[in-house]
Amino acid sequence: MDIKAYIESGILELYVAGTLSEKENKEVYALMQKHPEILQEVLEIESAVVKLTAATSAHNPKKTIQHLKQKLGFKNTKVVSIKPKYNWLTYTGWAAAVILGAGLLWTVNRNNQLQSDIKVATINEQLLESEIEKANNNLKDAKHLISVLRDRNIIAVPLAGQTVYPDAYAKVYWDKNSNNIYLDVQGLPTPPEGKVYQVWSLTLNPLSPTSLGTLDDFNTDANKIFTIENTNQSQAFGITLEPAGGSATPTLEQLYTLGVVETNS
Amino acid sequence: MQLETLVKNFQNKDEQAFEALYNMYSQSIHGVVFNILKNDDLADEITQDVFIKAWDKAHTYNSSKGRFFTWILNIARNAAIDKTRSKNFKKNKQNLNADFFVNIIEASDNLDNKTDAIGIKTFVSKLADNCKKLINLLYFKGYTQNEASETLNMPIGTIKTRNRNCIKALRELVLN
Numbered sequence: 001m002d003i004k005a006y007i008e009s010g011i012l013e014l015y016v017a018g019t020l021s022e023k024e025n026k027e028v029y030a031l032m033q034k035h036p037e038i039l040q041e042v043l044e045i046e047s048a049v050v051k052l053t054a055a056t057s058a059h060n061p062k063k064t065i066q067h068l069k070q071k072l073g074f075k076n077t078k079v080v081s082i083k084p085k086y087n088w089l090t091y092t093g094w095a096a097a098v099i100l101g102a103g104l105l106w107t108v109n110r111n112n113q114l115q116s117d118i119k120v121a122t123i124n125e126q127l128l129e130s131e132i133e134k135a136n137n138n139l140k141d142a143k144h145l146i147s148v149l150r151d152r153n154i155i156a157v158p159l160a161g162q163t164v165y166p167d168a169y170a171k172v173y174w175d176k177n178s179n180n181i182y183l184d185v186q187g188l189p190t191p192p193e194g195k196v197y198q199v200w201s202l203t204l205n206p207l208s209p210t211s212l213g214t215l216d217d218f219n220t221d222a223n224k225i226f227t228i229e230n231t232n233q234s235q236a237f238g239i240t241l242e243p244a245g246g247s248a249t250p251t252l253e254q255l256y257t258l259g260v261v262e263t264n265s
Numbered sequence: 266m267q268l269e270t271l272v273k274n275f276q277n278k279d280e281q282a283f284e285a286l287y288n289m290y291s292q293s294i295h296g297v298v299f300n301i302l303k304n305d306d307l308a309d310e311i312t313q314d315v316f317i318k319a320w321d322k323a324h325t326y327n328s329s330k331g332r333f334f335t336w337i338l339n340i341a342r343n344a345a346i347d348k349t350r351s352k353n354f355k356k357n358k359q360n361l362n363a364d365f366f367v368n369i370i371e372a373s374d375n376l377d378n379k380t381d382a383i384g385i386k387t388f389v390s391k392l393a394d395n396c397k398k399l400i401n402l403l404y405f406k407g408y409t410q411n412e413a414s415e416t417l418n419m420p421i422g423t424i425k426t427r428n429r430n431c432i433k434a435l436r437e438l439v440l441n
Contacts, residue, residue, distance in 0.1 A: 008429065009425060009426075009429070010425035010426050010428055010429030011425065013403075013425075013428050013429050013432045014403070014410065014425065014428065015331070015332070015335070016332060016334070016335055017335070017403040017404050017407075017428075018331060018332075018335040018336075018338060018339050018407065019403060019407075019408070019409050019410050019413075020331075022330060025329070025330050025331045026329055026330070029328065029329045029330075029331075030329075042332070044436055045432055045436070046332055046334055046335075047436075047439075048432060048435045048436040048439050049293075049334075049404055049432070049435075050289070050290065050293045050334060051293075051439045052366075052400070052404070052435060052439070053292075053293035053294075053296040053297050053338075053366075053404065053405070054292040054293040054296055055296065055370050056296035056297075056299060056300055056366045056369045056370055056405075057292045057293070057295040057296035057299055057308075058305070059291065059292050059295035059296070059299075059308070059309065059312065060292075061287055061288050061291040061292055062288070064291070064309065064312075064313065065284060065287055065288070065291075067313070068287070068313050068316060068317070069280070069284070071313070071317065072283075072317060072320060074280045074283075075280070
């Protein structure tokens with residue numbers, strides 16, 4: 001069968017117009033199912049006729065549909081939305097999205113919490129480590145002090161409180177081998193602001209002081225034991241309160257403690 | 266959705282299918298009815314009747330007997346022609362043969378805001394008189410080939426091929 005000639009015959013235009021016999025209609029229908037090009041031709045003819053006939057009308061279907069649907073007793077007389085209707089899939093979809101969102105938020109929160117926990121733990125650990133180090137240092141100092149106290153070559157010199165502060169006391173452990181003194185000032189009061197203790201090595205006849213330095217770290221040193229180099233032939237040790245930075249000569253009015261080295265050897 | 270499925274749903278009393286088909290064809294149906302009755306209010310009324318009838322008789326439509334559009338077009342033409350025979354209509358009788366769809370299109374201002382209006386206006390103004398008459402009879406009035414052949418004094422074979430050429434030109438204007 002010559003499909004092209006069949007199409008060109010004009011029978012399909014008459015088919016859409018509805019002027020063919022019942023037999024011809026069935027024939028066209030059968031050929032349409034068999035030959036897509038015939039179906040396509042019919043669709044295009046129909047579309048053109050629909051547009052032409054519509055062009056002769058000022059009718060607006062959207063304005064009349066409501067009335068017609070009411071007449072027909074349709075349940076849904078509302079304008080049918082082009083949007084898809086909300087169904088269970090939409091709702092579960094939204095629900096899932098909300099749950100997922102909440103879950104994500106919770107996870108983010110939890111993560112932040114854990115990270116700050118880790119930070120706190122790290123800081124605590126560092127604090128503990130420095131405590132341990134401090135304790136170790138203290139222990140080392142203490143051990144050293146014990147070894148000093150036990151050393152028989154060390155001369156212990158107690159310094160007694162003087163007029164300005166009779167309750168004060170201090171002690172010097174003098175290691176002549178290493179030329180160091182270990183000064184224990186646990187018994188001195190905290191110096192007022194702007195003042196420091198200054199340590200003096202003294203020879204008695206005639207009385208002449210030599211500064212061994214100031215105890216700048218008095219407030220922060222936990223043991224209150226200071227190691228000071230001393231190469232002098234000291235006959236006595238004294239501690240005075242001086243303005244910060246120390247003085248060239250001791251202010252005797254502010255002499256806190258004084259002790260004489262016993263020369264029994 | 267495929268037109269075929271839509272029509273099947275329509276036959277199964279699917280209200281959404283009804284609305285979809287109404288939106289697709291009601292303006293064309295109204296145009297054809299208006300072309301016969303030349304009265305806007307009457308055309309509105311008949312168009313509604315046509316769709317109500319199509320809904321009620323949906324089960325009688327059979328796709329092997331013709332296009333759904335052709336089927337409903339046929340209902341519309343018959344309803345409109347019936348109306349022209351009613352007493353009420355004859356009282357206000359108008360000159361039914363005075364103008365064709367062409368005049369309606371050319372006179373209509375509201376065509377200007379339609380997508381295909383310019384194309385269709387151009388088309389109808391260029392259309393040969395025989396073509397205008399032919400389309401009017403075959404599509405708007407629902408004449409048979411024989412009736413058209415007699416009315417236009419034109420051999421049946423010529424009607425077929427001339428109509429083919431007229432519709433071909435229309436398709437080029439409105440579909441491309």
